[in-house]
Amino acid sequence: MNKLRLYTKVVLLFLSRKLVTAKDIGQSYSQVSNSYTDRFLSTMHRYNDEMIMELANNLNKDQNSNQDKYRDALKVLDLAAGTGYNSSTLSKIFPTAELTLVDISTAMLNIAEKHLQQNAIPATFVAEDMLSILKSSAAETFDIVICAWALKYQSPLQIIRHCHRVLRPGGFLSVIVNKKNTLPQVAKIYPKLLERHTDKISKLMLPLPNPKNLAVFDNWFLKNSFSKVVSKEGSHDFTFNTSRELVDFVTSTGALAGFDVMLDLRHPAVQSDMIQLMQKNHLTTASHRYIYGIYKKN
Numbered sequence: 001m002n003k004l005r006l007y008t009k010v011v012l013l014f015l016s017r018k019l020v021t022a023k024d025i026g027q028s029y030s031q032v033s034n035s036y037t038d039r040f041l042s043t044m045h046r047y048n049d050e051m052i053m054e055l056a057n058n059l060n061k062d063q064n065s066n067q068d069k070y071r072d073a074l075k076v077l078d079l080a081a082g083t084g085y086n087s088s089t090l091s092k093i094f095p096t097a098e099l100t101l102v103d104i105s106t107a108m109l110n111i112a113e114k115h116l117q118q119n120a121i122p123a124t125f126v127a128e129d130m131l132s133i134l135k136s137s138a139a140e141t142f143d144i145v146i147c148a149w150a151l152k153y154q155s156p157l158q159i160i161r162h163c164h165r166v167l168r169p170g171g172f173l174s175v176i177v178n179k180k181n182t183l184p185q186v187a188k189i190y191p192k193l194l195e196r197h198t199d200k201i202s203k204l205m206l207p208l209p210n211p212k213n214l215a216v217f218d219n220w221f222l223k224n225s226f227s228k229v230v231s232k233e234g235s236h237d238f239t240f241n242t243s244r245e246l247v248d249f250v251t252s253t254g255a256l257a258g259f260d261v262m263l264d265l266r267h268p269a270v271q272s273d274m275i276q277l278m279q280k281n282h283l284t285t286a287s288h289r290y291i292y293g294i295y296k297k298n
C-alpha cells in the first residue's frame with residue numbers, strides 16, 4: 001500500500017515536472033557550506049590531490065615539449081569549484097595561472113573567495129550554473145578545465161562536449177566523479193524512507209548520471225574527441241561508531257544534495273526514521289566509490 005502511494009506520487013510529480021533543479025542543488029550545498037570542508041574534503045582531498053598531481057606532471061611534460069604553446073599565462077576553469085580547494089592547489093604548482101572558479105552556490109563560492117584572498121591568490125569568481133557558463137564561454141579559451149565531485153549535477157555528455165569546445169587544442173580536462181554504486185548504505189534505506197514520508201515529498205530528484213564503471217567513464221571522453229591520459233577508480237569508507245553519526249555525516253557533507261530537497265532529511269521525524277532504518281540494517285559506514293580521469297583534447 002505504502003509502495004503504491006509512493007509510486008503514484010512519483011508519477012504525478014514527474015508528469016507535473018516538479019523536479020529538483022540545479023538551483024535547488026546549489027541551495028543544498030549552501031546549507032552545508034560551513035561543514036563541507038571539515039567533514040568531507042578534509043578526508044577526500046587526497047583523491048583530488050592524486051588527480052591534480054597526475055595533471056600537473058602531464059602538463060609539465062607538455063610544457064617542456066611545446067614551449068610555444070605556453071607563452072601566455074595558463075588559463076584554468078574550475079567548474080563547480082566549491083570552497084576552492086582545486087584552484088588553490090593548482091595555484092601552488094602553477095603560481096602564474098589565471099583561475100576562474102564557477103559554482104552555483106554563492107555560499108560555497110564565498111568561502112572559496114575568502115580562502116583564495118587570504119592566500120593572496122588572484123582569481124575570478126562566477127556564481128552560475130556550470131553548463132550555462134560553458135555555453136557562454138568563447139571557444140579555445142582554457143588550457144585546463146577541472147571538475148571535481150560535480151559532473152553528475154548536469155548532463156555529463158553536454159558538459160564534456162562544451163569543455164572540448166572551450167579548451168585550447170591539446171588542453172587538459174580533469175574530472176573526478178562518484179560511481180553509480182556509491183553510498184550503497186543510503187541507497188538501501190532511502191526508498192523505505194520515501195515510503196514512510198510520501199506526504200512530505202515536494203519535488204522529484206531524478207537518478208544522478210554517475211558512470212557505471214571505468215570503461216563507461218572513459219568512453220564519455222573518447223567519443224567527444226579526447227584522448228585518455230590516465231584514469232583510475234577506487235573506494236573510500238567512512239566508518240562511524242553509530243548509525244546516528246553516519247546520518248549526521250551524509251546530511252552535512254552534500255553527499256545527498258538534491259535528495260534532501262525531494263525529502264527534507266533535516267526534518268526531525270525523517271531524520272529519526274533515517275537513523276532507525278540505518279540501525280535496523282546495522283549500517284555505520286558510508287562507502288564512497290569514485291573514478292577520476294585526465295583527458296587531452298585531440
Ligand SMILES: C[S@@+](CC[C@H](N)C(=O)[O-])C[C@H]1O[C@@H](n2cnc3c(N)ncnc32)[C@H](O)[C@@H]1O
Nearest residue numbers: 029080081082103104105129130148149150153
Ligand atoms: C561535492 S562539491 C565539490 C566542490 C569542489 N569541486 C571540490 O572538489 O571540493 C560539489 C559542488 O558542485 C556545485 N554545483 C552543483 N551543481 C552545480 C551546477 N549545476 N553548476 C555549478 N556548480 C554546481 C555545488 O554547489 C558544490 O559546490
